[in-house]
Amino acid sequence: xxxxxxxxxxxxLSRRTLMLxxxxxxxxxxxxxxxxxxDKPTLVTxxxxxxxxYHAVWKTGAEAYAKWAGLEHVTLVSEGNSEKGIADIKAxxxxxNGNMVLNSDPNDTPDARPIVExxxxxxxxxxxxxxxxxxxxxxxFNPNYVSHIEFDGIASGKTIAEILFKAIxxxxxxxxxGGLISTTAAIExxxxxxxxLAANPDIKLLDFQVANWKSTEAxxxxxxxxxxxxxDIKGIWAAxxxxxxxxxxxxxxxNLAGKVPIVGVDGIKTAVDAVRTGEFAxxxxxxxxxxxxxxxxxxxxAKIGKFDPAKEPPEHREFYGKAVLISHDNVEEYYKTNVExxxxxxxxxxxxxxxxxxxx
Amino acid sequence: MTFLPGRIAIMLGGRRWRSLAPLAVLVVLCVLITxxxxxxxxxxxxxxxxxxxxxxxxxxxxxxxxxxxxxxDLSVEGTLSVAAMVVVLLAANDSNGNDYGWWAVLAxxxxxxxxxxxxxxxxxxxxxxxxxxxxGMWFIGLGLSVYMLGGSAIRLNDASIRNLALxxxxxxxxxxxxxxxxxxxxAVIQYHTRLGRHILAIGGxxxxxxxxxxxxxxxxxxxxxxxxxxxxIAGVLAAAQLGQSHAVIGDGRLFAAVTAVVVGGTALxxxxxxxxxxxxxxxxxxxxxxxxxxxGISPYxxxxxxxxxxxxxVALSLDRVRxxxxx
Numbered sequence: 001x002x003x004x005x006x007x008x009x010x011x012x013l014s015r016r017t018l019m020l021x022x023x024x025x026x027x028x029x030x031x032x033x034x035x036x037x038x039d040k041p042t043l044v045t046x047x048x049x050x051x052x053x054y055h056a057v058w059k060t061g062a063e064a065y066a067k068w069a070g071l072e073h074v075t076l077v078s079e080g081n082s083e084k085g086i087a088d089i090k091a092x093x094x095x096x097n098g099n100m101v102l103n104s105d106p107n108d109t110p111d112a113r114p115i116v117e118x119x120x121x122x123x124x125x126x127x128x129x130x131x132x133x134x135x136x137x138x139x140x141f142n143p144n145y146v147s148h149i150e151f152d153g154i155a156s157g158k159t160i161a162e163i164l165f166k167a168i169x170x171x172x173x174x175x176x177x178g179g180l181i182s183t184t185a186a187i188e189x190x191x192x193x194x195x196x197l198a199a200n201p202d203i204k205l206l207d208f209q210v211a212n213w214k215s216t217e218a219x220x221x222x223x224x225x226x227x228x229x230x231x232d233i234k235g236i237w238a239a240x241x242x243x244x245x246x247x248x249x250x251x252x253x254x255n256l257a258g259k260v261p262i263v264g265v266d267g268i269k270t271a272v273d274a275v276r277t278g279e280f281a282x283x284x285x286x287x288x289x290x291x292x293x294x295x296x297x298x299x300x301x302a303k304i305g306k307f308d309p310a311k312e313p314p315e316h317r318e319f320y321g322k323a324v325l326i327s328h329d330n331v332e333e334y335y336k337t338n339v340e341x342x343x344x345x346x347x348x349x350x351x352x353x354x355x356x357x358x359x360x
Numbered sequence: 361m362t363f364l365p366g367r368i369a370i371m372l373g374g375r376r377w378r379s380l381a382p383l384a385v386l387v388v389l390c391v392l393i394t395x396x397x398x399x400x401x402x403x404x405x406x407x408x409x410x411x412x413x414x415x416x417x418x419x420x421x422x423x424x425x426x427x428x429x430x431x432x433d434l435s436v437e438g439t440l441s442v443a444a445m446v447v448v449l450l451a452a453n454d455s456n457g458n459d460y461g462w463w464a465v466l467a468x469x470x471x472x473x474x475x476x477x478x479x480x481x482x483x484x485x486x487x488x489x490x491x492x493x494x495x496g497m498w499f500i501g502l503g504l505s506v507y508m509l510g511g512s513a514i515r516l517n518d519a520s521i522r523n524l525a526l527x528x529x530x531x532x533x534x535x536x537x538x539x540x541x542x543x544x545x546x547a548v549i550q551y552h553t554r555l556g557r558h559i560l561a562i563g564g565x566x567x568x569x570x571x572x573x574x575x576x577x578x579x580x581x582x583x584x585x586x587x588x589x590x591x592x593i594a595g596v597l598a599a600a601q602l603g604q605s606h607a608v609i610g611d612g613r614l615f616a617a618v619t620a621v622v623v624g625g626t627a628l629x630x631x632x633x634x635x636x637x638x639x640x641x642x643x644x645x646x647x648x649x650x651x652x653x654x655x656g657i658s659p660y661x662x663x664x665x666x667x668x669x670x671x672x673x674v675a676l677s678l679d680r681v682r683x684x685x686x687x
Contacts, residue, residue, distance in 0.1 A: 216602065219602060223412055224653035227654060246602065252526060
């Protein structure tokens with residue numbers, strides 16, 4: 001809509017602009033024929049943006065897989081706009097005549113349905129990650145809707161909590177920084193923390209506060225928590241690394257950095273560095289590099305008939321992926337293989353990181 | 361012209377008891393929190409309070425001039441993130457090879473000032489209301505930071521700049537001294553310079569000020585540049601405190617700064633209040649946030665309490681009887 005308006009207005013301004021627009025349009029029309037000529041399917045990645053490190057790594061993983069498999073790869077970016085995300089996918093389906101494999105992180109939960117329906121109609125193969133409505137199932141769109149992948153927030157929250165408890169010797173007080181109250185990830189990770197606390201009665205949760213995923217808020221909050229509990233705080237549980245790093249700076253201002261261990265989720269570089277220096281006890285990541293590559297690999301293998309999605313067990317259709325834990329034990333290796341160079345992943349091991357079917 | 365101590369004396373003398381209301385709110389808050397949790401008046405906590413007030417205070421100093429003038433500056437978060445981005449990218453960092461040390465700080469403050477200057481020029485030359493002009497600058501600044509930082513967080517490795525947050529002088533982090541310096545500078549500008557008087561006059565009645573021969577356009581541009589200067593300093597402090605910069609480093613700062621200015625008793629309509637009010641306003645907001653944690657108020661209702669306190673503080677400090685119209 002916006003683009004066509006722009007074209008009309010520019011046409012009013014000068015004939016040359018109009019001609020240029022027409023030429024560009026003609027060029028776009030000619031493109032599908034070029035793509036159609038190829039027999040091999042096109043790999044398509046649909047993500048939210050390239051301005052956050054998470055999706056930037058996702059794209060590198062996708063490109064690594066495409067290079068390994070020797071296939072054409074296209075990245076579509078929705079910029080947080082659901083309509084644009086869906087329209088771009090439909091345009092790609094038309095361009096490739098359905099001969100494509102899509103790995104999508106739908107911008108919003110309801111988006112998954114139109115995306116899957118459009119792919120099934122065009123005969124393309126699709127894998128979705130993170131977001132889909134609860135009543136949308138891969139088994140209802142055989143064979144096109146191959147799989148849906150998520151990561152278990154409860155397990156992540158619990159795992160990092162257990163490592164924190166171990167780091168402080170199994171007893172003492174901790175404080176917890178939660179994410180934006182209404183988000184699923186915040187709720188699930190807190191549930192994981194609660195479960196770990198229930199299993200460790202010697203650990204006392206001094207206070208649970210909300211820093212809305214932000215390091216700035218965690219920084220101020222941590223200062224106040226230090227006043228209230230002082231030396232009783234033996235460890236800090238943060239629902240993401242950004243808040244954990246804000247808390248770390250508040251500790252540093254009081255000369256406590258490294259003395260009070262922190263744990264977080266996401267595996268951002270600041271946190272990985274902090275694990276190396278011992279200021280973080282651990283962080284955990286869904287490994288966007290794997291998500292970007294393996295989502296395409298699963299779709300592509302279904303497309304070329306390596307396996308029949310309809311015959312796969314439920315835990316291969318809707319599953320929780322295995323999160324990668326980065327702690328003192330493996331941080332140097334992780335740094336070498338993931339930060340300093342690109343990770344090596346066995347792209348043939350399609351189901352190696354399946355930890356179980358998604359809870360209904 | 362009355363000097364600063366004299367001004368405070370007049371406030372304390374009760375010439376207008378309402379101007380004392382914010383101070384009373386602050387004292388009552390402190391007393392109540394201390395009764396509930398004596399840790400509050402521990403020296404360590406007072407230092408922490410001062411530390412968390414440093415960035416909001418510096419920001420609110422700049423914003424006060426704009427609000428006193430009867431305008432609004434929404435570019436707080438954008439300008440702050442540009443300044444934080446500039447300082448991190450020019451000083452030693454983990455993304456590029458730059459290492460310009462304190463020149464980076466000067467560049468960041470200059471960048472903030474230029475952002476303010478542009479807001480002022482857009483507002484006066486293009487005759488766009490400050491609300492829209494600065495809203496535009498907010499997004500321009502934010503977009504610039506997202507682009508330059510590539511969406512990620514970049515670490516600040518320059519030890520001497522980090523020392524703003526980590527080094528202490530007389531028991532207070534250097535950031536607090538910088539914020540106090542910003543307050544002193546703002547107070548001098550407001551009470552002892554022509555610019556300060558003209559800003560207040562424009563807020564009181566712009567037409568009369570113009571008729572008295574004041575170059576209103578020049579004063580407006582200068583005021584926005586001045587605000588940008590303070591936002592720039594705040595950006596440097598924020599980056600030093602967090603040891604990193606990302607595009608959303610300013611998130612939520614605009615609302616906190618406006619709240620502090622208004623709770624301190626400066627009228628959004630302009631012409632009333634000033635930087636001393638804002639100092640008290642910032643302390644009220646900071647003490648309140650600190651107090652709610654000390655009292656163990658559930659995070660689920662903290663925002664509600666904050667909202668109630670804002671309404672209460674404004675209700676006490678504004679002379680609503682004199683307002684002909686409330687809009």
